[in-house]
Amino acid sequence: MDPAQQALGLAILVVSFMALLLLGTPIGFVIGIASVLAALALGYTDVLLSVARDLGNGLDNFALLAIPFFILAGDLMGAGGLARRLIDLATALIGARRGGLGLVNTLTCMLFGAISGSSAAAVSSIGSTMIPEMRRDGYPRDFSISVTAAAATTGLLIPPSNVMIVYAVVASNVSVGALFMAGVVPGIAVGLGIMITVLLLSVRHGYGGGTSTSVPPLGRAIARAAPSLLLIVFVLGGILGGVFTATEASAVAVLWALLLGVVFYREIPVRALPGIVLGSARTTGIVMFLVAASQVMSRILTQEQVPQAVSSALLGLSDNPIVILLTINLILLIVGTFMDMTPAVLVFTPIFLPVALSIGLHPLHFGILLIANLCIGLCTPPVGTVLFLGCSVGRSNVLSVSRSLIPFYVAMFVTLLLITYVPALSLWLPGVLGLVG
Amino acid sequence: GRPGSSNGAAGARVLRVAHALPTSHPVHLGIEYMARRAGELSGGRLRLEVFPSEQLGTETQCLEQAQAGTLAITKVSAGAIGNFVQSYRVFSLPYLFRDSDHLWRVLDGPIGRSLLDMLAVGNDGRPSGLRGLAFYDSGSRNFYASFPVRTPADLRGRKVRVMSDAVAMDAIRAMGGAATPIPWGELYTSLQQGVVDAAENNPPTLLSSRHYEVTRHFSLTHHMRIPDVLAASARIWDALSPEEQVWLQQAADESVAVQRQLWEEGTGQALAELRALGVEIHEVDPEPFRAAVAPVVAKYRQGVIDDLVRQIEAVE
Amino acid sequence: MTDLRQLVARLLTAISVLVFVVLLIDVLWGVLTRYAFGHQAPWSEELARLLLVWLSMLGTALAYGQHSHLGVDILLQNITPEARRLAEIAIHAIVLAFVAAVMVYGGTQLFLERLDAGQVMATLPVRKAWMYLAIPTSGAAMTVFAFDSLVSALRGTTVAAPEV
Ligand code: NA
Numbered sequence: 078m079d080p081a082q083q084a085l086g087l088a089i090l091v092v093s094f095m096a097l098l099l100l101g102t103p104i105g106f107v108i109g110i111a112s113v114l115a116a117l118a119l120g121y122t123d124v125l126l127s128v129a130r131d132l133g134n135g136l137d138n139f140a141l142l143a144i145p146f147f148i149l150a151g152d153l154m155g156a157g158g159l160a161r162r163l164i165d166l167a168t169a170l171i172g173a174r175r176g177g178l179g180l181v182n183t184l185t186c187m188l189f190g191a192i193s194g195s196s197a198a199a200v201s202s203i204g205s206t207m208i209p210e211m212r213r214d215g216y217p218r219d220f221s222i223s224v225t226a227a228a229a230t231t232g233l234l235i236p237p238s239n240v241m242i243v244y245a246v247v248a249s250n251v252s253v254g255a256l257f258m259a260g261v262v263p264g265i266a267v268g269l270g271i272m273i274t275v276l277l278l279s280v281r282h283g284y285g286g287g288t289s290t291s292v293p294p295l296g297r298a299i300a301r302a303a304p305s306l307l308l309i310v311f312v313l314g315g316i317l318g319g320v321f322t323a324t325e326a327s328a329v330a331v332l333w334a335l336l337l338g339v340v341f342y343r344e345i346p347v348r349a350l351p352g353i354v355l356g357s358a359r360t361t362g363i364v365m366f367l368v369a370a371s372q373v374m375s376r377i378l379t380q381e382q383v384p385q386a387v388s389s390a391l392l393g394l395s396d397n398p399i400v401i402l403l404t405i406n407l408i409l410l411i412v413g414t415f416m417d418m419t420p421a422v423l424v425f426t427p428i429f430l431p432v433a434l435s436i437g438l439h440p441l442h443f444g445i446l447l448i449a450n451l452c453i454g455l456c457t458p459p460v461g462t463v464l465f466l467g468c469s470v471g472r473s474n475v476l477s478v479s480r481s482l483i484p485f486y487v488a489m490f491v492t493l494l495l496i497t498y499v500p501a502l503s504l505w506l507p508g509v510l511g512l513v514g
Numbered sequence: 515g516r517p518g519s520s521n522g523a524a525g526a527r528v529l530r531v532a533h534a535l536p537t538s539h540p541v542h543l544g545i546e547y548m549a550r551r552a553g554e555l556s557g558g559r560l561r562l563e564v565f566p567s568e569q570l571g572t573e574t575q576c577l578e579q580a581q582a583g584t585l586a587i588t589k590v591s592a593g594a595i596g597n598f599v600q601s602y603r604v605f606s607l608p609y610l611f612r613d614s615d616h617l618w619r620v621l622d623g624p625i626g627r628s629l630l631d632m633l634a635v636g637n638d639g640r641p642s643g644l645r646g647l648a649f650y651d652s653g654s655r656n657f658y659a660s661f662p663v664r665t666p667a668d669l670r671g672r673k674v675r676v677m678s679d680a681v682a683m684d685a686i687r688a689m690g691g692a693a694t695p696i697p698w699g700e701l702y703t704s705l706q707q708g709v710v711d712a713a714e715n716n717p718p719t720l721l722s723s724r725h726y727e728v729t730r731h732f733s734l735t736h737h738m739r740i741p742d743v744l745a746a747s748a749r750i751w752d753a754l755s756p757e758e759q760v761w762l763q764q765a766a767d768e769s770v771a772v773q774r775q776l777w778e779e780g781t782g783q784a785l786a787e788l789r790a791l792g793v794e795i796h797e798v799d800p801e802p803f804r805a806a807v808a809p810v811v812a813k814y815r816q817g818v819i820d821d822l823v824r825q826i827e828a829v830e
Numbered sequence: 831m832t833d834l835r836q837l838v839a840r841l842l843t844a845i846s847v848l849v850f851v852v853l854l855i856d857v858l859w860g861v862l863t864r865y866a867f868g869h870q871a872p873w874s875e876e877l878a879r880l881l882l883v884w885l886s887m888l889g890t891a892l893a894y895g896q897h898s899h900l901g902v903d904i905l906l907q908n909i910t911p912e913a914r915r916l917a918e919i920a921i922h923a924i925v926l927a928f929v930a931a932v933m934v935y936g937g938t939q940l941f942l943e944r945l946d947a948g949q950v951m952a953t954l955p956v957r958k959a960w961m962y963l964a965i966p967t968s969g970a971a972m973t974v975f976a977f978d979s980l981v982s983a984l985r986g987t988t989v990a991a992p993e994v
């Protein structure tokens with residue numbers, strides 16, 4: 078096509094995207110509207126009908142079913158009193174010591190995030206209990222919020238994880254089950270990085286002496302938390318045992334969470350169920366509209382062969398894979414500061430994955446790298462869901478919390494570099510399980 | 515205008531071609547050949563841009579776009595067309611063709627020509643928005659599993675992954691297997707973990723999907739021969755000048771022979787590679803399988819399908 | 831107008847909860863039949879995808895009705911109230927244009943085109959068009975919400991999100 082018209086179309090895409098985003102338009106609509114304007118400028122025919130079709134086609138995918146189900150399972154576990162039981166278990170494991178509660182907070186966020194698959198759920202439900210307790214034990218408010226926010230992001234790397242499903246769908250030919258397994262070690266690695274930071278800072282500044290912490294007996298704590306932890310066993314065991322696919326596992330997780338919350342723990346009254354389902358339907362809508370709108374934009378980028386252009390530009394920059402990966406990481410870190418996780422995965426996977434593959438990365442490894450990178454962005458201003466939730470749960474302001482997050486950014490970045498340059502961190506476990514196809 | 519086509523800088527007409535297969539696949543190579551020939555025949559006035567690997571959507575989605583005129587050409591399995599044009603359900607019938615030679619005598623002859631023409635007419639007799647350009651080879655489908663499938667009894671009680679297609683599911687059940695509609699993307703893990711015990715496909719696809727890593731036996735039952743179809747958007751075809759139509763059709767026709775040759779080589783190579791990778795390949799007597807699926811064939815032999823089956827069976 | 835908004839919100843609530851529950855039962859049924867009856871119900875996978883499209887689209891409208899979609903509000907937080915009102919008017923107008931033009935108009939065209947094409951689903955005895963109908967349906971609900979929000983913003987009154 079006419080290069081001038083193509084340049085104009087893509088310029089309209091970028092400029093209208095940025096302008097609408099800064100104006101405060103919801104991101105799904107930003108993506109949709111910028112795409113419509115670009116399609117019109119590029120001279121596409123039947124734009125309105127085609128965009129409507131792409132919205133539908135973006136959603137018509139069996140693997141995406143896991144998203145509403147894991148959201149619902151997470152909401153049911155939140156309502157079912159899971160947080161308190163996990164905190165008790167973590168306390169019983171770690172006990173009272175310098176930095177103890179900080180470690181308890183990290184571990185609980187990892188466990189809750191792991192089970193619910195949602196870092197937002199982790200930061201709000203764990204944060205609302207743990208931040209006040211840490212305050213009582215002598216931890217500064219902003220430090221407590223920072224620990225919670227940073228630790229909550231590990232739930233996106235430790236399976237199940239909705240954003241992994243989104244990546245697996247966009248990357249195509251990536252198995253959700255294999256990706257889940259690829260995230261286990263990196264997720265734990267990020268968690269360990271955060272724990273080391275907590276310990277170093279607590280010892281240096283004398284945070285937390287364990288005075289206010291009552292340590293429950295380990296046996297009882299395990300017994301009370303075991304049914305919730307069984308969810309992970311069911312989901313991962315069911316997938317690995319060949320009982321069901323990763324997608325079907327999400328529906329089984331809902332069933333288990335229902336039994337737990339309504340029948341076993343009896344913390345969810347039956348009449349509360351429609352409200353919980355409704356809330357999950359709304360969250361589903363938020364995520365899935367982004368998925369649908371991104372399909373529209375990614376078609377335009379594909380048809381105009383933008384990924385190829387970006388790829389050759391990046392590869393032209395250097396022929397050194399280390400430099401290229403560092404460049405991709407830096408671009409993603411910048412993207413992560415102003416874009417939320419799901420839209421960033423949707424927009425940048427088709428652009429960067431071909432580059433990553435051409436320098437020999439495994440698509441599972443690249444997915445984990447991408448998610449670990451964008452997890453940092455969840456905790457950075459100006460757009461950071463987890464940071465904002467943490468600030469509102471812990472009642473502090475974004476700027477001062479961001480300052481106290483700096484050591485955690487460093488820890489997450491160092492772990493990111495490890496994940497980037499040591500493929501085995503991501504590929505070892507799925508390899509052992511025979512899932513690297 | 516730019517209905518899946520556009521005018522390039524040098525006044526060339528650009529047509530977008532999309533399909534779902536990887537670039538190493540014989541079908542993609544056939545399409546690349548067609549694209550090159552279209553450029554040569556037209557002296558550069560026709561330019562085909564090829565988007566492989568589901569870049570513009572799944573097979574069904576690409577077909578919808580072609581019908582709507584937002585995509586110029588797509589490659590689609592004849593089985594998937596059955597949802598748009600009912601006559602094409604005939605291809606899902608197991609053991610419809612005696613062998614590869616029979617298939618090509620049918621498709622190269624008047625029945626094949628009329629099937630391509632039928633593509634233009636949708637389910638209720640109205641225009642489907644498509645134009646059939648050519649049939650491509652897609653070989654035959656055969657079972658792969660962690661065990662050999664020599665007779666239908668070997669499938670008894672086994673979960674077999676099957677395409678989301680009513681006829682195919684009935685056929686698998688008639689052969690004794692439990693038809694399980696697992697999406698393609700989840701199949702590797704599902705075979706590995708035992709969600710399903712077996713699956714079926716052609717040799718090049720078994721190789722490129724790497725499913726052989728988790729299923730060491732490939733049993734050549736040849737139970738289905740579903741060709742691929744190159745379909746153009748009728749709306750875009752009609753907007754082409756007569757000479758552009760001639761170039762495009764000629765490029766498609768020329769690519770057929772090349773693609774069939776590539777397919778044959780690809781199948782031979784795939785079988786050799788699979789054998790080298792330790793996959794046991796079993797020649798199978800198809801008769802017991804053919805007998806097992808006879809009731810399924812009888813069930814779907816009605817109306818247009820019955821007419822087609824009779825015509826196909828009459829071809830020597 | 832606000833009465834209409836509440837009516838639409840109530841309908842959305844009821845239908846999306848219903849769709850979600852049927853979806854859950856359908857997927858669990860697929861797993862169960864595989865083990866209990868030896869073969870999976872052939873339609874369970876395709877029905878699940880059909881319901882997923884509907885759930886997602888209805889959920890999109892629910893979230894929009896409650897102002898829950900994610901956006902970047904740095905600018906909105908750092909400008910004068912009057913400027914913020916103007917920005918909100920602009921956002922509502924832009925979203926209204928998108929949902930009305932693409933989702934309602936384009937979506938209806940798509941629905942009719944697919945109905946006309948006669949395309950059926952592979953294992954369900956219904957046309958593919960019914961899957962796409964989710965788009966204009968959601969678009970219509972969002973048109974009501976966006977119009978209502980726009981009118982409120984123009985009048986200078988911010989209506990709290992209705993209880994959904
Ligand atoms: Na998780």
Ligand code: NA
Binds near residue numbers: 456458
């Ligand atoms: Na951020």
